[in-house]
Amino acid sequence: MKAVLALILALMLAVPATAEVRIQEVTSPKGIKAWLVEEHSIPFTALEIRFRGGTSLDAPDRRGSTYLMAALIEEGAGELDARTFARELEALAASFSYDSSDDSLSVSARFLTENRDEAADLLRLSLLQPRFDLEAVDRVRAQVLSGLRSDLKDPSAIAGRTFSTMAYGDHPYASDGKGTIESVQALTREDIVAAHKGALSLDRIYVSAVGDITAEELGNLLDHLLGDLPETGAPVPAKAQVQIDEGTTVVDYDTPQSVALFAQPGMERDDDDFFAAYLLNHILGGGSFESRLMHEVREKRGLTYGVYSYLVPKDLAAVYMGSVASANDRIAETVQVIRDEWAKMAKDGVTEEELRNAKTYLTGAYPLRFDGNGKIASIMVGMQMDNLPIDYIATRNDKVNAVTLEDINRVANELLQPEKLHFVVVGKPEGLKTTN
Structure with a gap:
């Protein structure tokens, strides 16, 4: 069997x-x-x-x-x-x-x-x-x-x-x-x-x-x-009050490589600008080797093997996070480069070419997710939990393509908050200390 x-x-x-x-x-x-x-x-x-x-x-x-x-x-x-x-x-x-x-x-x-x-x-x-x-x-x-x-x-x-x-x-x-x-x-x-x-x-x-x-x-x-399950369950908690302010928290830990999480307040999944934010994140830190953070932190300076950012729209809170690891004597420079790129994109936005390339990648990769019954079922139940329409799979790429350069650069200015970007660094980072 x-x-x-x-x-x-x-x-x-x-x-x-x-x-x-x-x-x-x-x-x-x-x-x-x-x-x-x-x-x-x-x-x-x-x-x-x-x-x-x-x-x-x-x-x-x-x-x-x-x-x-x-x-x-x-x-x-x-x-x-x-x-x-x-x-x-x-x-x-x-x-x-x-x-x-x-x-x-x-x-x-x-x-x-x-x-x-x-x-x-x-x-x-x-x-x-x-x-x-x-x-x-x-x-x-x-x-x-x-x-x-x-x-x-x-x-x-x-x-x-x-x-x-x-x-x-x-x-x-x-x-x-x-x-x-x-x-x-x-x-x-x-x-x-x-x-x-x-x-x-x-x-x-x-x-x-x-x-x-x-x-x-x-x-x-x-x-x-x-059909015989209880009609009601335990109450779901209220929304979380997210508190993230600019700064650095250092946790002393004996390791040759520091690990860092960085975060700021994020965007809810049902926000009208979510697709613009999704494209924005792909360009900033979600697109692996094609992202700005990977280019600046890894390719140009060799500070890390990988650096990533990702939107985290939970049911009861939304944050915008990222992660990176670097040697203790290089993590301070890594943190500064990420801060600089965060502020640069907030101020100047993205280019037409970056937007076009992100759209090409994200629309082309989307059909590849549907490569088996189990994956399709999982995607569909996630759609329901996110309150997406039943035709979302057919219209999703249209929504990605509908984002204009004006849209994404407005969202970059509104969403990215360098003044609230906080780093939690675990290790023995040289040149970094807790600042809040």
Whole structure:
């Protein structure tokens, strides 16, 4: 059976990326909505389920409970212990995965048409009746704690924690969704059960499916799979009040290379100027070797192997971030070059050639994302969570191409805030010190 699934996966990935993605909205008899792309050439379906909220739902003294819960869902359900559940899943040649982030809990399922009903039964059991056996809780908790202890020695993780604490104050975003060593050690089975009840509910669900399934079949599957979930879950926190000011925070750490995160306030995903900001970021630091930061920091001066910037529009806060690493005796120069380029683009904007090249790259690369049922399903469920229209895939490149030079340079002046660009540097940086 594994060989059959491997063959089907190979065929699925061979579907041309340029094929038109025709999405239809499906409403189940019980009212559960989903987006569907029918693809009957392969007897296989990819199903993606998202629950808005994620680890931000954790109570302040229960940080890590949603993350641990998500890791435990597949550790047995109903009358099936962890080992039996895994054997049943393998026998069906199906795969389930469960994950959590700041803003969502995700469930991914892949199954053959011939085993669809049995796979749905098993997935339903995991969502509605996870066992959370104490043996499994202790084993998975130990794995999480091991990762958290490793993060204490990871300069990138240290920089991330330092930035989050500074930027988000007392909001859940301020601390790691995996929790702390102390909070995870203190979690009880009752905390995990409560996290499950709070995170999986019908009022925050988004679903997409791609593959060998009709709209009627998907509607019936959704009601069977999800219809008995609670109507409501734990309340989603309020928006974070992002606090980022110009300056530098140095965290002393014994390493030959300093790691830096830099950030300023960002832009919400639903902002009318988001596509201009997206193109702007590609030109500044998101376009790998074609970006200004890479050219100035790496190519011209050899200060780093890589420097990147990226828009981070979370559900409850938006920031504009970047990352770089450089030798301790060169990180101060690296920071200054980035600051200079940030200010230069804010003042002078981009050129017509830069805009044209960015459009060519971003519109040309976009169809390559749709190279398999699973990726298409994941993109579609993300579109729903971002409140994008159902025809977004067909119109996205038009929106990119519609951005004018006047648009992008106005946004450069409005979005880029050199006076609020803050660097968190972890290492032994020469010539840098905390300035706030």
